[in-house]
Amino acid sequence: MSALAEMPPKNFEVTPKLDAQGEPMGELLEVSMGPHHPSTHGVFRMDVVLDGEEVVKLKPVFGYLHRNHEKIGENISYLATMPYTDRLDYFCSMTNNWGYALTIEKLAGLGVPERAEYIRVIMAELTRLQNHTCLIGFFVQDMGALGTPMMYAFREREKILDLFESVSGARMMCNYMRFGGVRVDVNDAWLAQAKKVTDEYSFFLDEFEKFLTANEILLARTQFVGVLPKALAVSAAITGPMLRAAGVNYDLRKVDKYGIYSRFDFRVPVGEHGDIYDRYMVRVLEMRESIKILQQALRDIPAGPVMDPKAKLRGFRPKAGEVYGRVEGPKGELGFYVISDGSPNPYRYRVRPPSFINLTILEDMCLGHKISDAVVILGSVDIVLGEVDR
């Protein structure tokens, strides 16, 4: 990987293909796809140059949802940023909360009680389940399977969101974690319901896979489309299921072993070809591993407090210093970089958004494919614009 050649300057000039006589065969067509195109998963735009139906140049354009999240975070207190992190990747507010809480705990030297660690794992894995399910629903919809798979996915997601709602009061903007624990404890009825949802989930996945995994159209549209080579994936800092589909075994739950992930028995699915089908398959297998983790966590969860007694909600002023914390979000490595100068709000607050960086290689994956494939490739990247634009 280190032998990767240095990147040459990009060729911005594109010309139409030439025929045997050296004459241009046609004209290039420049299409501005988005920001309101239904397949762009939000306000995202691609400036595409087409030669016939083939993509010869593609520039992603975003920033329509930009609100300078980092500047807001620098002007409010540490805790006040917690509900804002929900709005980054609004599908996975629980993992966003965890990433931020983990970073500040590292900065302030706070511990987390045993029960809270288990609750965090349960929440994070439930989030992963619903995110991957919905993503598959969305991107199958992009391929033309209108409605049905997505409705199946949303039916299951709703069960998980009900669990989130009953514990945190909100379906999507959970604002559940705190520095040194979680906001409220879960009760036995909740745990029983979570166990029921988890156990039923593998049946749903069987059903989902029965319809999709060997589906002829899905195979034709995804296999060997949007191939991402391993060396490029590493160099371009791709993380999450996209990286693992390219064949790199790098999961922060195994590498960093943050929280209590070292206690659970699970495997990391790794792809082979790095195409869209591998990304789909890695996500399905990852969901099955998540179910395993959930079953172990729900079985082993101990009783006890859910907040570190040393943690202060009011007047929270960590000592000066800087820290970088990261968690394995459903979309990839979600990192938070915080510099404290000893005042009640951070001097510098930075979010490393996984889907923003995963978009770097969108052009490389789409070049040479048809425009309709570009839509599916974008779907397989799994972006959420709240996080990309911040």
Place this chain on the structure above:
Amino acid sequence: METLEQIKLRLEAALPLTKLDIVPNECPAGDRSLLVDAASGFAAAKFLRDDALLKLDYCSNVTGIDWPEKEITEKIKVKKTVDGVEKEVEEVKKTLRPGFLEAVYHLYSMELKHGPVVLRLRTANRTDRTRLPSLTPLWRGAEFQEREIYDLYGVIFEGHPDLRRILMWDNFVGFPMRRDYVSPDDFEYEPTPHDEVLTEAKKHYPAEPKAEVKP
């Protein structure tokens, strides 16, 4: 993984002209970082990437930080003779730390699964000498993040293949993440202003000429 001191020693041996510094971190759980001068930043980063023991092939996070000019006050004890008696007097010494912009790279190794090595590059000042070498040719993952630093902080990355604004619109003026940035009070011109937007916008209009009184 090696300690930062070992890395620094090996870097100094490999690139003798590089000026290196270890930036301490007051947070015990955080990582200290390696400050490299801008001129040899690219060579040092290339060494970190290609070195067989480090193999930092994954540039996870790239961040800009703004450090404006700051007056640092220190209390120093000075010996002075007051009325013929030598005394130790406390004096406040004020030094002006010049402002600069900083780019921070968090480097990990996917192959050897270690890290991070935190690399810092600093510009000469915040106004006209804000150039840094781009590390995008080494790690493609820095492409959008360096564009973001250019967009929000105004650091110009030399050697970046496509340095444009990324989050703000193209004809936007200013760098919003800088500490001294003041946002204008009407970002969006509305063709039909109303209510508070109108009263706010009226501040910018010249005073209306008074209507002539006709007999």
